[in-house]
Amino acid sequence: GVEVGPQPQGVVRADILDKMRKIVKHGLDFVQLFNEGREFPPCTIEVFKIMEKVDYPRNKNDEIIAIIHPKLQDQDWQPLNNGDPLFLTLDGEVIAYKGDCMIYPTFINEAAYYEKKQAFVKTEKMKLTAKHIRSSVL
Numbered sequence: 001g002v003e004v005g006p007q008p009q010g011v012v013r014a015d016i017l018d019k020m021r022k023i024v025k026h027g028l029d030f031v032q033l034f035n036e037g038r039e040f041p042p043c044t045i046e047v048f049k050i051m052e053k054v055d056y057p058r059n060k061n062d063e064i065i066a067i068i069h070p071k072l073q074d075q076d077w078q079p080l081n082n083g084d085p086l087f088l089t090l091d092g093e094v095i096a097y098k099g100d101c102m103i104y105p106t107f108i109n110e111a112a113y114y115e116k117k118q119a120f121v122k123t124e125k126m127k128l129t130a131k132h133i134r135s136s137v138l
Contacts, residue, residue: 002027009112039134048077048104048123055117057087057095066095068109068119076106087119 004020007013034040057066066087072080079102080086087095097103105120107113 034133034135037135039132042130042132044127044129047126047128048106049126051103051122051124053116053118053121054086054105056119057089065089066093069094072105072120073109076108077104079103080105 002020002023004016004023007016056064059065066089069085069088071085080097081102082097082099084097085094086097089095101124103122104125106123107118108120110118113119
């Protein structure tokens with residue numbers, strides 16, 4: 001599957017649709033070349049591994065008491081360090097990130113995840129190395 005976004009539910013954006021078409025085309029081109037016996041050299045790519053889902057701060061009645069801080073909003077895949085602002089309470093208090101390592105938050109404040117009690121997802125950046133590949137079918 002391919003998920004390209006962000007894009008609100010019920011909205012079709014031309015730029016996002018174009019990105020989706022391009023990534024699907026690249027995937028199909030790869031499959032075609034692989035099936036033709038093309039050898040692909042080793043490569044290294046950066047990926048983001050999910051560490052943990054983070055909920056909004058809640059009170060004893062399970063009601064959300066803080067929103068995503070404005071400095072975090074729209075900062076998906078950007079580094080977040082200890083002390084950086086995460087949430088802003090309805091009283092104006094800043095709740096900062098308290099962690100021992102840099103993280104990369106994703107899916108920040110997405111409407112589809114409110115009911116799943118997810119304000120964002122913590123990820124860590126990693127490098128993956130792939131060996132060369134070639135179809136052995138030919």
